Amino acid sequence: MADTNYTILSINPGSTSTRIAVYRNESLLFQKKVDHPAESLRVFESNVAQFPIRLDAILKALKEENFDLRQLSAVAGRGGKLPPLQQGAYIVDEGMLDFLRHRPIDDHASNLGALLAHEIAKPLNIPSYIYDAVVMDQMEDIAKLSGLPEIRRKASCHALNMRAMAIKAATSKGWKLADKNIIVSHMGAGISATVIHKGRMVDVITDEEGPYSPERSGGLPNRQLVDLCFSGKFDRLSATKRTRGQGGLMAYLGTNNALEVEQRIAQGDEKARLVYDGMTYQVAKHIASLAAVINGQVDIVVLTGALANSSYIIDRVVPRIQFLGEVMVLPGENELEALAYGILRVLRKEEGFHTFHE
Template sequence: MDQNRKILAINPGSTSTKIAIYENTKEIYKKSIEHPSEEIEKYRHIADQYEMRKEALMNFLKEINFDVKELSAVVGRGGLLPPVQSGAYRVNESMVERLAKRPVIEHAANLGAIIAYEIAKPLEIPSFIYDSVAVNELEDIAKISGMADIERDSFSHALNMRAVGIKVAKELGKSYTDMNLIIAHLGGGMSVSIHKKGKMVDIVSDDEGPFSPERAGRVPCKRLIQLCYSGKFDKNTMKKKLRGKGGLISYLGTNSAIEVEEKIKNGDEYAKLIYEAMAYQIAKGIGELATVVEGQVDTIIITGGIAYSKMITEWIKKRVQFIAPVEIVPGENELKALALGALRVLNGEEIAHEYDLD
């Protein structure tokens, strides 16, 4: 193996661009570049932020005196494309055009591939995405929604979920492709997935399941329709009620789990009710996915930033540990997952897919 492979990993978020440089499997630099909301609000479309974010990233590399010519590859967070397979994809002009001009949904993650491609192209090195938000390995039966006009999508935190699935399987002395895992990602948004012998065959997405700090999750459809046509709210306001102003923000006015737990410690019974309801709904999502493999679940994994909370994880564990043993893997290891995925491709351990979708 080439001992000098350096990989730049890029993970754009709503108000930050997280980056890391890896030398083989070792992280040598890491930085979260913050973008003030007043700066973000200048741009009508997320794709328009590309130049601003790339410039901020390149300025940081100059500050640390890192020469981009040392890079072997650049890898970005995979955005909201049409359905793709798990693993690596080479970024090409077709992917960049789709994400910039015709994304399935506007999302900061769409910028990952664009920035990676534009940095890598003049250096004549490959650029990749890995485990895109749009990874879709749903079995045919899981695509049925109940309304012929709507097919279920598969948008989830696939990158972190698959990374922790592979990690936990290895720690248990098993292969990820030999296990049935239920993995719940708990962050500002939440999703739960069932991994059947290495394939993510079904999910509970952020609009189908538990509410989260910022998202409403599954809400009663009839009541939602009434609210949409009540004349009180326009389309954008309703979208924000579901994503951005839902969940803990809607009930408690904050998206901070730390603040909510402080309220609970100070005797706020309403805050406790809402917070425990979030854990209750997460447990329900885990429970429903257990039916996909007829209860044959090897391990349940709870991950994401909120998995640091013992209060939440204990509430969830109490309700689901009858299904399978529960492993807590707190945090989001997305930059590492990106870098190691790209490294596997460079080392010939994995073959990158070629993006050729419309």
């Protein structure tokens, strides 16, 4: 099956942009990012309501590349806010589409992934899939305990990129993912981490409970957080925005731009240095905590995400965690590649796919 050429369109909707890429087997033919001005999105009551303009933007981008849609073998969309799913591929069907349109777990741009993939694939009579959705849940029951029965720890993380980078690291070593223990930290606007044991993401530190990041507060002391919420300064929406969007570097330094912070440090800004170093300190601390899940038997640690491009960050995280073993840096947000490679394995029958059940 590896001799067959498969052409796959990957679609990754973001909050203010849509990224697409076309792969032929493992080779990238082209990729494009379509920006959606914030003012053009404000008129829509939800992310799913943006479907017509997102679809139009994708089709225009493909036309600009003179790409013939009839070349496609399958379309892959980023998985949205569905109920907890298993790892790997899910075929997009009417049940999934109905759920995303009418009762998604949360309003999120990723909810558009399956809708857009299906709309492009259907007239071509080819399959559409999602892969390693953000709601992928393989956490063990013991890992889901929080300390309060009303609150259950969730597996929400940068699952698509994290598992793809774990696969890439294992492959580069000649390993099978199912035979190894790998810790992966995705460092971007939010920072999350996972420990993969025998191919399964058995525990996750979400971007709500782990390190602070460019725009998220991460985990906070409970009593002080409760006091803040009841201080009269916040309602539910503003308190949420304070921790997700206006937390972390944004809260301390007034910016979520890591490059700007590094420039300020280079110019002698000691507050910026302390806050930025604090973020790397917390990243390392949470990575190390995941080693306890697997009794310290770590085969490799992988650092990925946009912030893994920063030598400043890498130079401060790695020394704190290298006692765990080898650290591999695979920078960038590789969701489009991860989608394409995952569905390629399905088309080659190296992996199966799941059917969505609500």
